Amino acid sequence: MEEQFITRALASAHDAHAVERLASSLGPGPFSLVLLFVSPEADVPGIVSGAARAWPDARIAGCTTAGEISGAGYEDGSIVAIGFRARHFAAQTLLIPDLSQLAASELSEALLHVRQSLARDHGHLPEEFALLFVDGLSAREDELASVLAAGTGAMPLIGGSAGDGTNFRETLVFDGRRLLANAAVISVMRGACPLRAFKMDHIRPTERRMVVTEADPAARIVRKINAEPAVQEYARLIGMQPESVDTLTFAIHPLTVRMGERHHVRAIQRVLPSGELLFFSAIDEGMVLTIAEPHDLVDHLAGELQALKQPGNPVAVLAFDCILRRVEAQEKQMTGRVSELLRHHGVIGFSTYGEQIGPMHINHTMTGFAFYPPGTILSGSDP
Incomplete structure (x- = not known):
């Protein structure tokens, strides 16, 4: 049986037992980190509190979305869960509770402390990376990405801005203990799987x-x-x-x-x-x-996703996809073809109000990480 490094699950946002279904589909774990991308149609506080009970030993991070991406492609009105197995990954999360009061030196110091702690306790895991989720209506993403750069250094960081469908009223992030607006959560990780950061822009x-x-x-x-x-x-x-x-x-x-x-x-x-x-x-x-x-969204996406299969197939592709790409696909009647590509290449993630890559906050892109089996030799540079 093929070993699973990263598992995924999907549930309806309107399912009263959504967390239980997600936990059952993810499997017994144990997990170091569970990501949750939650439709704003869901009982978000209930999902967050339920997740803390379902995965008491895992770090939890996530946000509301402008649409979800599951193993079947584009979704709406759903919850996507992603589990990083503790055997292959270690994680710590850092909640930034108030983006209007960013303290650059304190945040950089906290990030460095987290990185040093992970390196000390899990130095046998060679890959270091970070995931960022930030309130997509805060108008603080650019400043935050710039501030974080001092603490992340050369460590690859990819992120997405939380969404609220096409309502643009309230966007939320959470870490399993708190659910907040005007906030961000960063997950710093070490893993056994080589990874490649990507940015797709047509x-x-x-x-x-x-x-x-x-x-x-x-x-x-x-x-x-x-x-x-x-x-x-x-x-x-x-x-x-x-x-x-x-x-x-x-x-x-x-x-x-x-x-x-x-x-x-x-x-x-x-x-x-x-x-x-x-x-x-x-x-x-x-x-x-x-x-x-x-340019043609489908042709460009097909080529970029195919390129991620070199030198071998990823075990998972985690993606943060701008809402405007989804809007374009819908209006040009490409949704089915885009979803088929996402499904075929195993892409999971959510539609965003903005994307982060390294020190930059950008739009109209798909950013993410492709994870490969341990031992894979990767070449080429990140975007």
Whole structure:
């Protein structure tokens, strides 16, 4: 029988016995860490308290979602559980309870302490990595990712911003003891499985550019573009009427900012009643934004997932997928094909309001880790 390093389970968000079903499907463990990606339709406090009872010896981390990814592909109204077996992984979690009061030096010190503790007690596990879940409506992801970089160093970190479907009302993270908004939880791990961090992005910049001329950076609100009302100028540049701009528009006509030799998406969350644009990630006056166009989502995803099978098949692929990719798939009637690809390649995770990779908070990507059997020799560099 093939050894399992990471196990997964799925339950309906409306099942009164969801935690019991998840525990039964995950198996007896023991687990060092159990991740839970929970639809906002669920009784989230009940799920969190139930998880603490179901896995008393495991660390628990997770968040609410903008959709789930199970072994069958895209899901809605469900709960995904992922168990890291204690024989092959060790974990500690660190809850950051108030993102409005980030103490950089204290957080870096706490992270270093956790890493040193794991290295001392589990030094036989060669791979070190971290998973981050953060309130997707906090507008603090960029600052947090930057602060964490001092404590994580070269350790690979991947994360996702908690979601609330398409409601954008409340996003929650938890660690098994507390369930909080405006918070984050980081899981620092050591493992036996070699891993590869990845970032998939099917967006390509065009030659059309604009300048943010009036903004509220703290609130991620753009008031004017090219000295014109934001939504009017954005609509003009993409050839639409302002009243027709919606979530699909943002998926099909994303905006990017150039950093070095790469472009990174600065995704629009929604149009405010005032005609201003609310963004998912950091924005500032004077920023030059480039209109981008998506290439074929299915073809790009197929190629990227196939590439993860070199030099061998992963035992698991943990992914954090921007909600705008799901919106694009739905509107272009690609959901079934995307789900089939995710299922075929064993991808599990959730749809996010933003993604983290290393010191960066980004949008319109799929980020994650591919885990390989112990002894696998990996080559190539992380994104």
